[in-house]
Amino acid sequence: MSERVKRFTEERERLNEIVLSRDNINLKRFFALDTAVYRDGALDAKTKELLGLVASLVLRCDDCITYHAVRVKEFNITDEEFDEAISIGLMVGGSITIPHIRRVNQVWQEMKKS
Amino acid sequence: MSERVKRFTEERERLNEIVLSRDNINLKRFFALDTAVYRDGALDAKTKELLGLVASLVLRCDDCITYHAVRVKEFNITDEEFDEAISIGLMVGGSITIPHIRRVNQVWQEMKKS
Amino acid sequence: MSERVKRFTEERERLNEIVLSRDNINLKRFFALDTAVYRDGALDAKTKELLGLVASLVLRCDDCITYHAVRVKEFNITDEEFDEAISIGLMVGGSITIPHIRRVNQVWQEMKKS
Amino acid sequence: MSERVKRFTEERERLNEIVLSRDNINLKRFFALDTAVYRDGALDAKTKELLGLVASLVLRCDDCITYHAVRVKEFNITDEEFDEAISIGLMVGGSITIPHIRRVNQVWQEMKKS
Amino acid sequence: MSERVKRFTEERERLNEIVLSRDNINLKRFFALDTAVYRDGALDAKTKELLGLVASLVLRCDDCITYHAVRVKEFNITDEEFDEAISIGLMVGGSITIPHIRRVNQVWQEMKKS
Amino acid sequence: MSERVKRFTEERERLNEIVLSRDNINLKRFFALDTAVYRDGALDAKTKELLGLVASLVLRCDDCITYHAVRVKEFNITDEEFDEAISIGLMVGGSITIPHIRRVNQVWQEMKKS
Numbered sequence: 001m002s003e004r005v006k007r008f009t010e011e012r013e014r015l016n017e018i019v020l021s022r023d024n025i026n027l028k029r030f031f032a033l034d035t036a037v038y039r040d041g042a043l044d045a046k047t048k049e050l051l052g053l054v055a056s057l058v059l060r061c062d063d064c065i066t067y068h069a070v071r072v073k074e075f076n077i078t079d080e081e082f083d084e085a086i087s088i089g090l091m092v093g094g095s096i097t098i099p100h101i102r103r104v105n106q107v108w109q110e111m112k113k114s
Numbered sequence: 115m116s117e118r119v120k121r122f123t124e125e126r127e128r129l130n131e132i133v134l135s136r137d138n139i140n141l142k143r144f145f146a147l148d149t150a151v152y153r154d155g156a157l158d159a160k161t162k163e164l165l166g167l168v169a170s171l172v173l174r175c176d177d178c179i180t181y182h183a184v185r186v187k188e189f190n191i192t193d194e195e196f197d198e199a200i201s202i203g204l205m206v207g208g209s210i211t212i213p214h215i216r217r218v219n220q221v222w223q224e225m226k227k228s
Numbered sequence: 229m230s231e232r233v234k235r236f237t238e239e240r241e242r243l244n245e246i247v248l249s250r251d252n253i254n255l256k257r258f259f260a261l262d263t264a265v266y267r268d269g270a271l272d273a274k275t276k277e278l279l280g281l282v283a284s285l286v287l288r289c290d291d292c293i294t295y296h297a298v299r300v301k302e303f304n305i306t307d308e309e310f311d312e313a314i315s316i317g318l319m320v321g322g323s324i325t326i327p328h329i330r331r332v333n334q335v336w337q338e339m340k341k342s
Numbered sequence: 343m344s345e346r347v348k349r350f351t352e353e354r355e356r357l358n359e360i361v362l363s364r365d366n367i368n369l370k371r372f373f374a375l376d377t378a379v380y381r382d383g384a385l386d387a388k389t390k391e392l393l394g395l396v397a398s399l400v401l402r403c404d405d406c407i408t409y410h411a412v413r414v415k416e417f418n419i420t421d422e423e424f425d426e427a428i429s430i431g432l433m434v435g436g437s438i439t440i441p442h443i444r445r446v447n448q449v450w451q452e453m454k455k456s
Numbered sequence: 457m458s459e460r461v462k463r464f465t466e467e468r469e470r471l472n473e474i475v476l477s478r479d480n481i482n483l484k485r486f487f488a489l490d491t492a493v494y495r496d497g498a499l500d501a502k503t504k505e506l507l508g509l510v511a512s513l514v515l516r517c518d519d520c521i522t523y524h525a526v527r528v529k530e531f532n533i534t535d536e537e538f539d540e541a542i543s544i545g546l547m548v549g550g551s552i553t554i555p556h557i558r559r560v561n562q563v564w565q566e567m568k569k570s
Numbered sequence: 571m572s573e574r575v576k577r578f579t580e581e582r583e584r585l586n587e588i589v590l591s592r593d594n595i596n597l598k599r600f601f602a603l604d605t606a607v608y609r610d611g612a613l614d615a616k617t618k619e620l621l622g623l624v625a626s627l628v629l630r631c632d633d634c635i636t637y638h639a640v641r642v643k644e645f646n647i648t649d650e651e652f653d654e655a656i657s658i659g660l661m662v663g664g665s666i667t668i669p670h671i672r673r674v675n676q677v678w679q680e681m682k683k684s
Contacts, residue, residue, distance in 0.1 A: 208550025
């Protein structure tokens with residue numbers, strides 16, 4: 001795992017623990033549901049992670065983009081598949097998504113090297 | 115084709131003609147590129163239309179959602195696949211997407227009947 | 229109930245039935261959770277509906293705004309309270325929210341008359 | 343004036359009167375400020391209306407887009423200037439803005455004919 | 457005050473001074489109006505800050521979320537009230553708000569400790 | 571050039587190289603089109619950069635705002651023109667844009683000093 005992804009994942013888990021330690025059942029239910037929708041089903045998990053990636057890109061959330069980029073890498077998405085998914089996010093969401101595309105490409109490059 | 119989808123498609127084409135009759139090369143190039151990114155490639159066109167559908171849902175654009183719903187129907191997406199893609203858009207984008215989910219489900223139901 | 233609100237509510241319920249008739253457990257869970265978070269708790273239901281109203285206004289979703297406006301009216305929110313909540317949405321969300329403020333004020337006026 | 347623009351302007355004024363009849367000083371101040379920022383200054387009013395048009399386009403608000411399109415037409419913006427401003431909104435905001443570009447081009451065409 | 461909140465507040469004030477030193481009356485009026493809408497009125501200031509918090513969360517602005525979290529803490533909002541307000545933002549705005557919820561919970565935890 | 575702008579520009583170019591080294595023709599075409607729409611035409615390049623600046627502000631993208639602020643500075647935009655453009659973004663986009671206005675004013679001040 002790249003250093004950047006390692007730090008991101010650890011920080012994400014540390015903060016998730018804080019949120020999930022809260023005494024609020026609805027927050028916990030939302031998080032459980034958020035895991036459930038990405039599970040293998042009629043659509044496979046790889047396709048679902050791609051959907052999450054492009055949704056995160058057009059809504060321009062770096063943490064969400066990084067998370068789904070790591071996930072699709074685990075499903076062995078190729079460079080060509082990754083670029084084509086990103087291109088759709090770029091077309092739909094416009095040039096305002098470009099700074100996020102720059103950053104996720106850096107993450108992608110680092111994940112390939114490590 | 116359902117009556118609603120027929121009217122939507124005709125109106126969309128009528129207005130597209132107005133836009134594309136403008137004497138502006140960059141507008142035309144953008145439209146051409148917008149067609150290009152959805153073509154079969156490393157990812158197949160069906161997956162790409164699903165990406166367009168979910169991106170449109172989280173950005174809450176009814177016309178865009180309807181368009182991609184019609185397209186994925188042409189690729190014979192099943193009800194289960196459709197629902198799972200919509201569920202991801204709903205989770206990522208939140209309850210603010212529900213009015214759009216109501217309307218696209220109506221379109222989907224009408225397309226199945228006709 | 230005003231005619232506009234009556235039509236809105238009936239259409240909303242008709243389309244909700246279509247969505248909830250889908251065979252997808254995650255959609256149903258999301259809808260259940262969406263009801264749960266607005267129930268009386270540490271914050272009372274009236275305050276929660278105001279939170280839903282302002283969140284809907286800054287995200288600019290007419291259906292969501294109308295729904296929460298009907299709900300806060302049921303909790304006997306006064307004109308002054310309504311205007312102050314709307315003003316916060318207007319400040320946070322900017323002039324782009326004004327068309328929605330125009331429309332919800334029309335709904336509000338009609339609800340008061342009927 | 344085109345029929346569509348005439349109806350839009352009358353409806354807008356009718357609803358503005360409802361909003362401004364509310365007994366809330368902050369709403370009135372916001373509306374006054376919203377007029378003030380578009381007045382001739384270091385930047386001329388025509389440029390400012392173009393800024394309002396493109397901001398409205400990337401935020402995808404049809405009423406706001408129509409309003410500013412009517413205003414820039416009053417400043418005798420040419421077709422070429424209009425198209426170039428729209429192209430920037432399209433690039434920044436992406437294909438999700440296209441349905442709004444379709445509709446404002448229809449308004450623009452109708453304003454030219456009438 | 458937690459170290460993070462202290463740094464945030466000082467940086468915010470330093471930059472606000474730069475903005476308010478600009479020779480532009482409309483900027484100053486906007487800032488004055490932005491203070492006015494949160495004052496005690498028909499709705500109390502605590503409720504208004506909660507409205508600001510949830511509006512900031514669904515629009516996903518960390519600085520705005522932190523600011524309103526500090527403010528509601530000053531009004532002695534309890535953990536339960538905070539969680540319920542956050543849950544509404546999460547439902548309305550979707551999982552895309554989760555990274556912001558992680559960060560504001562860290563701020564909240566630090567404010568409680570200090 | 572200010573130190574902050576220098577670092578921003580170098581990082582932006584470094585990451586752009588990563589993106590443009592990808593083997594995807596549509597990404598490259600989008601980037602080329604993104605350059606094309608800001609060129610002198612019926613509207614001059616200075617006005618177009620102002621349109622890009624305000625569009626970036628209401629969509630709240632710091633990197634995009636910084637980039638266009640640097641560009642309009644190169645076109646010798648005055649303080650008064652800059653403030654008036656920013657004021658329109660603030661009115662349209664609301665107080666949620668203020669953190670970005672704080673940061674771009676810091677950049678602007680630094681560019682003037684260096």
